[in-house]
Amino acid sequence: MATTPLGLFAIDGLLSDEERAMRDTVRAFVDARVRPHLADWYDAGTLPARDLARELGGLGVLGMHLEGYGCAGTSATAYGLACLELEAADSGLRSLVSVQGSLAMFAIWKWGTEEHKQTWLPRMATGEAIGCFGLTEPDFGSNPAGLRTRAVRDGDAWVLTGTKMWITNGSIADVAVVWAQTDEGIRGFVVPTDTPGFTAPEIKRKLSLRASVTSELVLDGVRLPADAVFPEVRGLRGPLSCLDEARFGIVFGSLGAARDCLETTIAYAQQREIFDKPLAAYQLTQAKLADMSLELGKGMLLALHLGRLKDAGHLATEQVSLGKLNNVREAIAIARECRTILGAAGITLEYPVLRHANNLESVLTYEGTSEVHQLVIGRALTGEAAFR
Ligand SMILES: Cc1cc2nc3c(=O)[nH]c(=O)nc-3n(C[C@H](O)[C@H](O)[C@H](O)COP(=O)(O)OP(=O)(O)OC[C@H]3O[C@@H](n4cnc5c(N)ncnc54)[C@H](O)[C@@H]3O)c2cc1C
Numbered sequence: 001m002a003t004t005p006l007g008l009f010a011i012d013g014l015l016s017d018e019e020r021a022m023r024d025t026v027r028a029f030v031d032a033r034v035r036p037h038l039a040d041w042y043d044a045g046t047l048p049a050r051d052l053a054r055e056l057g058g059l060g061v062l063g064m065h066l067e068g069y070g071c072a073g074t075s076a077t078a079y080g081l082a083c084l085e086l087e088a089a090d091s092g093l094r095s096l097v098s099v100q101g102s103l104a105m106f107a108i109w110k111w112g113t114e115e116h117k118q119t120w121l122p123r124m125a126t127g128e129a130i131g132c133f134g135l136t137e138p139d140f141g142s143n144p145a146g147l148r149t150r151a152v153r154d155g156d157a158w159v160l161t162g163t164k165m166w167i168t169n170g171s172i173a174d175v176a177v178v179w180a181q182t183d184e185g186i187r188g189f190v191v192p193t194d195t196p197g198f199t200a201p202e203i204k205r206k207l208s209l210r211a212s213v214t215s216e217l218v219l220d221g222v223r224l225p226a227d228a229v230f231p232e233v234r235g236l237r238g239p240l241s242c243l244d245e246a247r248f249g250i251v252f253g254s255l256g257a258a259r260d261c262l263e264t265t266i267a268y269a270q271q272r273e274i275f276d277k278p279l280a281a282y283q284l285t286q287a288k289l290a291d292m293s294l295e296l297g298k299g300m301l302l303a304l305h306l307g308r309l310k311d312a313g314h315l316a317t318e319q320v321s322l323g324k325l326n327n328v329r330e331a332i333a334i335a336r337e338c339r340t341i342l343g344a345a346g347i348t349l350e351y352p353v354l355r356h357a358n359n360l361e362s363v364l365t366y367e368g369t370s371e372v373h374q375l376v377i378g379r380a381l382t383g384e385a386a387f388r
Contacts (some may be wrong), residue, residue: 005262005293011300015081022078026085029059034089039349041211042090045204049096049130049172049213057127061086061097063105069121071105076315077307080252084303088256090352091359092212094249099168100124102245104131107177107188111230111238116190120175132173132200134164134217135239141166142372143387144179144186145236149219151180151189151229158229160189160197160222166366170200170215178219179239188230188238197222208362244320247367248310251323252303254363257356258296258331262289264351265338279341288337295330302326318380325373332360 012020033055041047056062064072065079079101087094105124108116108131123129140146149162160180170176176191176198191198197220202213230238266289269280279285306323309315335357339346346353364370372387379385 002266005266005289005296006259006300008293009297009300011297011304014304015077019075019078019081022074023081023085025059026061026082027088029055030085030089030093034093038090038211038352038355042092042355043210043349045206045210047092047096047211047213049169050127052093052096053100053127053130055127056097057125060125061101062127063101063109063121063125066101066105066109066121069109069117070125071109071121072125075307076248076310077304080249080303080307083249083253084256084259086256087253088260090211090355091253091257091363092209094253094256095168095209095212098246098249098253099133100127100131102249103133103242104169104173104175104177106245107133107230107238107242108190110241111188111233112190113227113231115227116230120190124175129174130169130172132167132169132176132215132217133239133242134167134170134176134178135243136164136166138163138165142369144239147179147181147186149178149180151182151187154223156226158189158224158226160191160219160224162219164217164219166203167200167215167217168366169213170217171202172213173200176200176217177242178217185234186236186238187234189224189228190230191219191222191224191228195222195224208358210358240317243367244315244317247320247324248306248315250363250367251306251320251327254328254331254360255296255299255303257360257363258292258299258334261335261338261353261356262292262296264353265289265341268345268351269341285341288341292334292337295334299327299330316380318376321368321373321376324368325370325377328360328364329370332357332364335360 060072061082064074065076067073083094135144137147151158151160173193178189178191199218200215202215272279338353375387
């Protein structure tokens with residue numbers, strides 16, 4: 001009697017009824033509404049993000065772990081499980097939700113004024129308004145401390161000038177959270193994207209995350225009212241607090257991509273006959289499947305442990321790094337190994353495996369590269385910061 005990779009680990013028994021219900025709702029949505037179209041969207045390099053955002057808002061997934069302002073206020077673990085189901089479809093879909101909920105909405109929820117929150121959060125929770133998060137610049141990715149976008153006071157106004165790069169949802173956003181240098185260090189600004197001087201050209205010809213909108217943000221003398229700035233937070237503490245949220249979602253999400261690869265591959269190996277018997281009946285194949293299932297299950301146990309720590313209010317930055325480093329690294333290894341089992345069939349969009357592997361190249365890089373997470377963990381272990 002065959003079981004699934006996560007079934008082997010009896011993961012369901014570790015989830016509450018509410019968590020299982022949320023997971024099943026998102027999985028059903030993804031299967032009905034997203035999966036049938038993914039290969040075409042990926043091939044064309046598009047995503048109907050506005051329509052999907054409204055539907056995801058209707059499901060209560062956008063900013064779901066935040067309290068108030070129309071957000072569902074679920075546990076962090078339930079949010080993680082939703083990310084897993086979304087990324088089982090495609091990392092681009094999970095990126096849409098992560099950037100909306102964990103980066104743009106969280107930044108406003110955590111650091112914004114009451115007016116920022118009232119203006120944006122209810123509309124972002126329903127998917128009526130889309131947000132993006134502009135931290136990375138052409139010359140500053142892993143080292144955002146050096147960013148060059150500048151905000152200067154001009155009478156009562158702020159004027160922003162600079163360029164952001166690789167910004168998810170940029171061209172479709174109604175509001176951008178933009179981090180800029182000021183005389184008091186790095187500060188965050190809430191920028192309506194219809195403000196004169198703001199443009200967001202889309203980045204094309206991507207080989208990864210093709211079903212996701214990625215853009216440049218050009219700020220050419222963007223003039224904002226005095227209250228557009230987050231009032232309290234100064235320095236990298238602001239953006240890094242948001243990155244921890246999004247990284248947490250990736251700890252779970254990356255496992256969704258891996259699970260989809262593994263389940264697809266097991267089904268393929270069971271029906272593919274080679275040398276007169278199913279590929280699944282060969283010891284070499286089973287060794288691969290066993291090793292991959294082990295890594296998937298271990299990653300899931302780690303994700304749930306981190307989820308419980310977060311729900312208890314005890315999750316530290318370096319622990320998020322443990323999860324992001326391990327789970328994305330193992331997910332991409334699983335996707336590549338699965339591709340070998342599919343043979344030539346694995347290189348097409350008929351199967352999701354190479355699509356996931358290609359997507360995970362981006363996931364490996366954004367929200368802190370593997371090397372950056374190794375350095376965060378290394379600092380925690382030794383007390384020595386080796387970033388520079
Ligand atoms: C599809 C996609 C979507 C994205 N969405 C967003 C978004 O919405 N908002 C946003 O702000 N950013 C976004 N990013 C940007 C992303 O966060 C950056 O790409 C990431 O931080 C890495 O920066 P970089 O690409 O400039 O690489 P670099 O910083 O140039 O790094 C290049 C290499 O150097 C390594 N490296 C860096 N520091 C060290 C060190 N101290 N020692 C050894 N090696 C080191 C890195 O690990 C990497 O391997 C996105 C990126 C992608 C690909």
